[in-house]
Amino acid sequence: MSKKKVLIIAYYWPPAGGPGVQRWLKFVKYLPEFNIEPIVYVPENPNYPIIDESLLAEIPKNITVLKQPIKEPYKLAGLFSKNKSKTISKGIITEKENQSFIEKLMLFVRGNFFIPDARKNWVNPSFVFIKNYLSKVKIKSIITTGPPHSLHLIGLKLKQELGVHWIADFRDPWTTIGYHKQLKLLKSSAEKHKQLEHEVLNEADKILVTSFTTKKEFQNITKKPIEVITNGYDDEKVESTTLDFKFTISHIGSLLSKRNPEVLWRVLSDLLKENDAFSKDLQLNFVGLLSENVLEFLKNYNLSDCINNVGYVSHNESIKFQKKSQLLLLIEIDSEDTKCIIPGKLFEYMVAHRPIIAIGPKGWDVETIITETNTGKYFTYSDYDALKTTILQHYKAYKNNTLHVNPIGFQKYHRKALTEQLAKLL
Numbered sequence: 001m002s003k004k005k006v007l008i009i010a011y012y013w014p015p016a017g018g019p020g021v022q023r024w025l026k027f028v029k030y031l032p033e034f035n036i037e038p039i040v041y042v043p044e045n046p047n048y049p050i051i052d053e054s055l056l057a058e059i060p061k062n063i064t065v066l067k068q069p070i071k072e073p074y075k076l077a078g079l080f081s082k083n084k085s086k087t088i089s090k091g092i093i094t095e096k097e098n099q100s101f102i103e104k105l106m107l108f109v110r111g112n113f114f115i116p117d118a119r120k121n122w123v124n125p126s127f128v129f130i131k132n133y134l135s136k137v138k139i140k141s142i143i144t145t146g147p148p149h150s151l152h153l154i155g156l157k158l159k160q161e162l163g164v165h166w167i168a169d170f171r172d173p174w175t176t177i178g179y180h181k182q183l184k185l186l187k188s189s190a191e192k193h194k195q196l197e198h199e200v201l202n203e204a205d206k207i208l209v210t211s212f213t214t215k216k217e218f219q220n221i222t223k224k225p226i227e228v229i230t231n232g233y234d235d236e237k238v239e240s241t242t243l244d245f246k247f248t249i250s251h252i253g254s255l256l257s258k259r260n261p262e263v264l265w266r267v268l269s270d271l272l273k274e275n276d277a278f279s280k281d282l283q284l285n286f287v288g289l290l291s292e293n294v295l296e297f298l299k300n301y302n303l304s305d306c307i308n309n310v311g312y313v314s315h316n317e318s319i320k321f322q323k324k325s326q327l328l329l330l331i332e333i334d335s336e337d338t339k340c341i342i343p344g345k346l347f348e349y350m351v352a353h354r355p356i357i358a359i360g361p362k363g364w365d366v367e368t369i370i371t372e373t374n375t376g377k378y379f380t381y382s383d384y385d386a387l388k389t390t391i392l393q394h395y396k397a398y399k400n401n402t403l404h405v406n407p408i409g410f411q412k413y414h415r416k417a418l419t420e421q422l423a424k425l426l
Contacts, residue, residue, distance in 0.1 A: 003037040006141045006426055007130070009155065011119060011148050013042040014059055017052030017315070019231070019253075019344040023171060023210075024145055026234055026415040027422055029060055034423035038063055039139065041130060043070035043122065054314040068129050070122045073114060111183030115192050116174070117148040127157045134162060141426055143208075145169040147177075152200045159203055167425065168204040171231075173214050176337055197221070206425055211365045213340035229421050230369075231344035232413040233351040238316060241324040247278070247398050248308075249357070250285035250325035252318050252345050257293035258333045261359040263381050267388045269301040271395075278395060282306045287313055287321050318345075322352035326398050327391075332360035334381040339363050347413045350375045355394060355405050359387070373410040 008028065012020040028038045044067035059065070114120055130142075142164050144155035152168050159166045174197045175190075185193070201207060201222040208227055209215050215226050249268075272279040284303065287310045298304060310321070322328060328349045332338045339361050346366060349356050356376025358366050367378040379387045397403035411417065 003032065003035050004141070004426065005037045005039060005137070005139045006031070006143060007039050007041060007134070007139050009041045009126070009130070009142060009144045009151050011043060011046065011146075011151055012048070013040065013046075013065070014055035015051050015053050016046070016048040017050035017055065017312070020147075020171065021052075021055060022315075022344055023169075023231055025055065025058055026232070027419050028063060029058070029234075030416045030419035031423060032060070032063075033416070034420060036423055036426055039066065039137075040064070041066045041068070041126070043067065043119075045069055045072075047072035050312065052314050054316055066129075066133065068122075068126060070119065073118045073121075108184040111185045112189045115189060116153070116196055117150050119148040120150045120153070123150055123153045123157070126154045130154065130158060131162065134158075134164070139164075141165040141167070143167045143169055145171060146174075147172055149174050149197075149200075152204075153196065156200055156203055159205075166204050167206045167208055168200055169208040170214060170218075171210055173217060173337075173340060174200075176217060176340075208422075208425075211340040211342045212368070213363075213365050217340070227421070227425060229418050230342055230413060231347055232415045232418045233347040233410075234415040236316070236319045236348075238319045238323065241320055244283070244324050244326055246283040246326075247281040247395055248283045248285050248325045249327045249329055250287060250321055251329040251331065252287045252322060252348075253343070254289040255286060255291060255294050255331065256289070257291045258335075259331050260291075260294050260297055261331050261381060262297060263379070263384050263387060264329075264357075264359060265297055265301040265303060267384060267391060268303060268306075270388070271391065272302065272306075277399075281395070281398075283308055285310060285321060285325060287311075287318055319348065319352070322348060322354065325352075325354055326403060327394055328352065328354050328356050328376075330356055330358040330360075330366065330376075332358075332364060332366070334361050336361065340365060342366055342369065346370070347410075350407060350410045350413065353405055353407065355403065357387075357390070359383075369413075373407050373413075375405055375407045375410065 008024055010024050028040060031038045110118060142155055142158060144151045146152050155166045155168055158164050175193050198221055201218055204224060206225050207218060208229055210230050212228055215228050218226055284306050285308045290309055330346055332341055342365050350373055356370055358370055358376055358378045360366060362380050370376040370378055377390050394403055
C-alpha cells in the first residue's frame with residue numbers, strides 16, 4: 001500500500017537549535033512508521049537565533065526537504081543593534097523601564113509593520129512555490145506550524161485556493177503569548193492580529209495545540225476540532241553518565257529576567273546559613289542563557305559561589321546534564337498568560353529519572369503532568385515553606401544515596417506514541 005503524503009510547512013529546522021525545532025523533527029522521524037510520508041518545506045537561508053549543528057544528524061535521510069529563500073528583516077535590524085535584534089527574535093524583551101530608544105523603536109516596528117510577525121514576507125512567495133509543487137505532486141494534506149504564525153497564512157491561502165486538508169499546529173498561543181503585549185501595538189494592529197487569528201482558527205480543518213489551556217482558549221474562538229498533542233521525549237543516544245558528586249540543581253534552557261524564582265533563591269540562601277554541609281554540597285548548574293538580572297539576584301542571595309554557569313550546549317550535551325544532576329529545575333514566568341506553556345524539556349526531564357522541582361503560575365498545566373507521572377513537585381512563587389521542606393527532604397535523600405523517582409505512565413509522551421496520535425488525525 002502506498003504511503004499517504006503530507007506537506008509540513010515549518011520555519012524551524014536543523015541546524016536551528018532550541019525547543020521549536022524538536023517537535024516536527026521528531027514527528028517527521030516517526031510518521032513513516034504509520035504509513036505517512038512527510039515532505040518538509042522550510043526556508044533556505046533563515047536567521048536562526050540559536051544554532052545546533054548536532055541536530056542535522058537527526059534528519060531522516062530518505063525524506064524530501066524543500067527550501068525556498070526568505071528575506072529576514074532581523075538581518076537588517078542587526079545593522080542598527082545586533083544584540084537587540086537577536087534577543088527580540090528569540091522573544092527576549094527588556095523590562096519596559098530599562099528599554100533603550102532603539103529597542104522601543106524596534107519593538108514598535110516589529111509589532112506594527114510586520115503582522116503577524118517578521119516572516120510575513122515569506123507568505124506569498126511560499127504560496128506560489130507550494131501551489132506549483134502541489135500541481136505536480138499528489139498531496140492533499142498540509143500542516144503549518146507556528147510560531148512564527150505567519151506560516152499559518154500560507155496554509156490559509158492554500159486552503160482557500162486549492163481546498164487542501166489543512167491542520168494548523170500551535171506550539172504557542174497567538175495573541176495571548178507573553179511577549180505579544182510588549183510589542184507596542186497600535187489599536188488597529190492589535191485588531192489585525194485578532195482578525196488573522198480568528199480567520200486561521202476558523203478556516204483550518206483541524207487545530208493542534210500543545211496544552212490544555214490553549215485548547216480552552218481557542219474553543220472560545222472556533223468550533224473546529226482541537227486536539228492536544230503535547231511535546232514529548234525520544235530515545236537519546238547518550239553515553240552513560242554517573243550522578244554528580246555534589247548536590248546539583250540544574251536548569252536547562254533560558255533563564256530570563258521574568259523567569260526568576262526569587263522564592264527558590266531565598267530558600268537556598270536560608271539553607272546555606274542553616275546548614276554548613278549543605279553550603280559545601282550545593283551546586284547550581286545553568287545550562288543555557290542566564291540573564292544578568294537573574295545573576296544579580298543570585299549574588300544578592302549570596303549564591304554566587306554555588307553557580308556553574310555553563311551557557312548554551314548542544315542538545316546531546318544538555319541530555320547528559322539532565323541525567324547526571326541530582327535535581328532538575330523547571331521554571332515559568334508567574335503570569336496568567338504562561339499557564340498554557342508546557343516546556344518541551346519537561347518530557348526530557350521526566351525520562352532522565354531525576355526529581356523535578358517545577359515553579360510556575362497557579363493552575364499551570366505542568367502541575368497535572370508531573371503529578372500524574374509522579375516525576376516531581378510543583379510550587380507557586382509564594383510556596384516558601386513547602387519548597388524549603390521538599391528541597392531539604394531531597395538533600396537528606398542525596399546524603400543517604402536514596403534520591404530517586406518512581407515515574408508512572410510517562411510512556412504516552414514518547415515521540416512515537418505522540419506521532420501515532422497525529423497519524424490518526426491525518
